[in-house]
Amino acid sequence: MQLTPPLGIFGGTFDPIHNGHIYPVLEGAEKANIKKVALMPCYIPSHKNPAAASSEDRLKMVELVCADHGLFYADPRDISRGIPTFSVDSLTEIRKAMPNTPLCFFIGTDSLQSLFTWHQWPTLFDLCHFVVCERNAESIKTLNSNTDNSLKRHGPQLQELLKKRQVFNPMALHSRLAGHIYVANTQSLTVSSSKIRQQLANNQSVDSFLPPKIIDYIQQHKLYQTRADFC
Ligand code: ATP
Numbered sequence: 197m198q199l200t201p202p203l204g205i206f207g208g209t210f211d212p213i214h215n216g217h218i219y220p221v222l223e224g225a226e227k228a229n230i231k232k233v234a235l236m237p238c239y240i241p242s243h244k245n246p247a248a249a250s251s252e253d254r255l256k257m258v259e260l261v262c263a264d265h266g267l268f269y270a271d272p273r274d275i276s277r278g279i280p281t282f283s284v285d286s287l288t289e290i291r292k293a294m295p296n297t298p299l300c301f302f303i304g305t306d307s308l309q310s311l312f313t314w315h316q317w318p319t320l321f322d323l324c325h326f327v328v329c330e331r332n333a334e335s336i337k338t339l340n341s342n343t344d345n346s347l348k349r350h351g352p353q354l355q356e357l358l359k360k361r362q363v364f365n366p367m368a369l370h371s372r373l374a375g376h377i378y379v380a381n382t383q384s385l386t387v388s389s390s391k392i393r394q395q396l397a398n399n400q401s402v403d404s405f406l407p408p409k410i411i412d413y414i415q416q417h418k419l420y421q422t423r424a425d426f427c
Contacts, residue, residue, distance in 0.1 A: 200296050220383070223382040234268075249419050260410060329382045331386075
């Protein structure tokens with residue numbers, strides 16, 4: 197089967213989207229020679245998270261980022277469904293629509309650690325590759341020796357998974373539809389949406405964490421103003 201160039205997919209709550217989402221993925225995509233990445237904000241039922249930004253606002257902020265970076269486009273499929281779904285559902289849908297395209301799902305190292313808790317996680321490797329970006333200086337090398345409880349639990353499993361699936365040449369992502377893990381060794385940015393929400397609610401500066409357009413959007417729409425927003 198003749199394969200088309202790979203498509204990157206980056207899912208998240210993006211509440212709000214921040215530099216720690218944008219720059220590691222720009223760098224990881226460049227290293228892996230991936231020319232398009234779909235940013236896919238997930239749906240959050242309003243009754244579960246009344247204080248954080250609405251699905252519409254999170255999508256709008258993602259669209260503002262896409263307007264500034266040709267690599268990205270917004271994929272609203274999760275939000276449009278209007279019900280909570282799993283990554284496996286979206287990936288199954290994309291795979292059906294793009295049977296000849298390698299799919300590369302971008303995640304941070306924290307998400308790699310928790311991969312074993314994802315719904316139907318082994319099936320994900322039939323649907324996509326994973327491109328792993330570093331987070332909080334948490335190098336993949338330290339993942340297995342870390343003393344954190346979840347790692348103690350999942351460390352050996354993760355080691356096994358990497359032994360089976362890790363590739364060091366990112367071009368391997370171009371020649372198969374799914375199944376590899378590529379650790380992109382991107383520069384780590386210590387920032388999270390929850391920390392940003394907390395700082396905004398406390399009237400502290402977030403200038404170094406967010407693109408100026410996102411700061412403007414948050415101010416114009418009066419998002420993340422109360423302490424309840426970072427719970
Ligand atoms: P919150 O603080 O609300 O939990 P978050 O900042 O972790 O949010 P999410 O939208 O939940 O952001 O994350 C989506 C994806 O982005 C995940 O795969 C996560 O690992 C990755 N990610 C988030 N922040 C970073 C970062 N600073 N560096 C690398 N990857 C990141």
